Amino acid sequence: MMMSFEMNDRKKIGLGLTAFGVFFSFLGIMFVFDKGLLAMGNILFISGVSLTIGLKSTMQFFTKRQNYKGTISFGTGFFFVVLGWPILGMMLETYGFFVLFSGFWPTLAVFVQKIPVLGWIIQLPYIRSFFDKYRGKRVPV
Secondary structure, three states, X not given: OOOOOOOOHHHHHHHHHHHHHHHHHHXXXXXXXXXXXXXXXXXXXXXXXXXXXXXXXHHHHHXXXXXXXXXXXXXXXXXXXXXXXXXXXXXXHHXXXXXHHHHHHHHHHHHHHOOHXXXXXXXXXXXXXXXXXXXXXXXXX
């Protein structure tokens, strides 16, 4: 059974908010861990993910038993950023992000290989061998 990905306005806004969240987080890091930009990036990222996949799916994702470690780490990191300890907060958030989204890396690797210019670069022998390890482990999105 083939699932189609319908791009309605809510999902478009969600992807935009997620992109702005990543952008503001990047700016916050570039401006020597500015806690205002980092906090705004976190809020935009979480609200964007919630709009993109839906509030119920977001809550189910963050409250899954195997995601507790990542959720607690990400939430504690956000709390430290707001308190004014952005370096410690970003370290915790980064760890939590990788724990939470580690199942999506194989799917992302296959997607990146299909992008025209980037896909050609990835087809180089040394880089391709790295991506081939993950080719069979796709996660449904």
